[in-house]
Amino acid sequence: NAGVMQNPRHLVRRRGQEARLRCSPMKGHSHVYWYRQLPEEGLKFMVYLQKENIIDESGMPKERFSAEFPKEGPSILRIQQVVRGDSAAYFCASSPFKGGQETQYFGPGTRLLVL
């Protein structure tokens, strides 16, 4: 059973460009979470999605950031007009069921560098 897949693993963008980060959850998992890890900090929650629905986006910046989890295909985190402060590691996690007791399985992350 393959784990959570994220691609690309590394992404370099110039200021003003768009970044698209993809996450394929573990087989059978319909709950996806995105977290951001800034240098020397812990992970911060961004958004929680189920298939075709955004359940909780309380941690997502109001502008430039969006996320989706379509019926078919991976979850996408999209950052428009990137700025240097967006440089971070972005981790996706998935779980088979909802609920705070559920173990979240993390992907290897996408490391975004904005020049």
Add this chain to the structure above:
Amino acid sequence: AQSVTQLDSQVPVFEEAPVELRCNYSSSVSVYLFWYVQYPNQGLQLLLKYLSGSTLVKGINGFEAEFNKSQTSFHLRKPSVHISDTAEYFCAVSVQTGANNLFFGTGTRLTVIP
């Protein structure tokens, strides 16, 4: 609101020595508690979690943690560390009702010295 404090940002320890990584949390509601490990350039892997029942929880790789409700702590321990335990360790909580996301501490970098 929930918050997690890991007071020790770095912990060096000699190989085969015991180690304790401290974690304290704050929450107005009941929480579940987790410890994750992150090896360089990898994602996070669950070490152990506390949901209910016995306050001493055993995890993978010989780690264990004890939930102390009165001190709002969930310290991680290992009696004898190996070089391969060198990694970043994150304590996290989730609420028992409502939101499903994890709240993480800032991490403790464990370095095992040969």
